[in-house]
Amino acid sequence: MMKKHITLSLAGLICMGSFNAAADTDLPELKAQTSSPVQVPASTQESMPQQSQAQQLAYQAQDMREAVSVRSDALRQLARYPNQSSLVAVARGLKDSSEEIRESAVIGAEPYQFANRWRMVSPLLKDSAKSVRITATTSLIRDYGNMTVEQKQAIETPVEELIAYLKTKSDSATSLLLADVYRWHKEWDKAETLYLSLLNPKDKEDDSSNLNAPQIWLSYADNFRAQEQDEQALKVLDNALTLFADNAALYYSKSLTLVRLDKKKQAADAIQMAAELEPKNSYFWYLNGVLQESFDIDKSTQSFEQAYLISGAPEQLYAVCDIYTRYSHPKTDECLAELEKVAPPFVIQQLKEQKPQVQS
The missing domain is CATH 1.25.10.10 (Leucine-rich Repeat Variant)
Known part of the structure; x- marks a missing residue:
């Protein structure tokens, strides 16, 4: 028993922890731009059926x-x-x-x-x-x-x-988890050895790891990220994309890697690909809004709108109102009126103070 x-438990944990590239959201460059003062309980962010x-x-x-x-x-x-x-x-x-x-x-x-x-x-x-x-x-x-x-x-x-x-098991999913444990525990050389063995199995006829292949590449790249070797992480992700060109998670990880390398335009292009490949992912559209602002205001605004349309989350409504206000969008007042229903007065006031001053 x-x-x-x-x-059963490891299967659940492997599944839940499969997208390890999400750890990349600790980027200070993005935190500064995506933080929202609208703090609400998680329960209020769910739809009624979800609640x-x-x-x-x-x-x-x-x-x-x-x-x-x-x-x-x-x-x-x-x-x-x-x-x-x-x-x-x-x-x-x-x-x-x-x-x-x-x-x-x-x-x-x-x-x-x-x-x-x-x-x-x-x-x-x-x-x-x-x-x-x-x-x-x-x-x-x-x-x-x-x-x-x-x-x-x-x-x-x-x-x-x-x-x-974990060493007593031989299946690819458990081997990937073991490699991840080594990575989290900062035993990076051991992790790399395992990732490479999973990407290049000795038994070429055994393709049991193919289903996990994108995640292996993501974790392998993250092993370099953890060591601040972002150029090497980017090479890994580019190699992975030659094999899995329609994988949104790989583009997402690539985008964040490019942000760390201060290649913002390429990062914006990569997150745009991630959002288009996974159009119901509100977070990808949200990040696309953040990264596109420096290059295309219309695309940035539409991305924030799409993120809020998908999720209905208050912090994403804040992002919409924020960009509306700063660029004098015709629906600014309408957006602020909607935000007033979930945000405290000081938040609304701060946004209003961002309106461009009309030259007399």
Whole structure:
């Protein structure tokens, strides 16, 4: 039973952590431009059907009358709906007497900020069940670079146990996770060796890793990014794009790499490709708005509008109103009136003060 639990939990963590290039959003150049003073609870950013689904799952996860398998599934699904009710359900699940429930709650905790996640999940690093320890370590090690000295010391022994366990497996997905663990743990040479072995398997007839191939390239590039070797990361991504020219995640990672290299026009072109390849991704359109502003105001404005149209998120409405105000868009007042419904008065006032002064 324990092996089954570990397999299920690792499968969930591998899936949830597959887009590791998202870590690139720590770029100060983009943070400065995309930060929004409109802070609202995550629950208010969801559509009504999503809120209803989240409430139902949160209730199901805590309903002791339900089977453990049903409650576990609900907890894993809550990772898609981070809000207050989900957080309560996850926090309770992490303290449940059932090993399977605790593991699933770790997956449900994935969307929350590291400080909160460490506080909730780190006690499970010493859990009596190996499967729970493995799952908790896999979740927390991603943020090794953000840990304090004390946190790093606390996770060292669990990381050794995780690596030892992953080495007993031979499938490509687990090998990729092991390489990622090495990367997160700053063992970059070991990570690179594994990434290259996955990209160039000895058994050429075994194409079992093909489904993971774009992610292998992304993680391999991120291994160079973590060492501040951005030129090398760019070469890796360009090589990957010759094989997977329609992969939006590769263009996204390339765009952020180009930003770090101060090649803003090329970065804008790359994020435009990512948005066009994945047109329902509001975040890609949002970043496209940020990066295009220096080169094409109309394209930037339309990208912000598209991002808000897709997500309905208040911070993306703020971005629309911000660019409307600064460039005297005819719908500025209409946008500000809509933003007033979710933003405090001082935010509206700050935006109004950005209006270009009319020369007398």
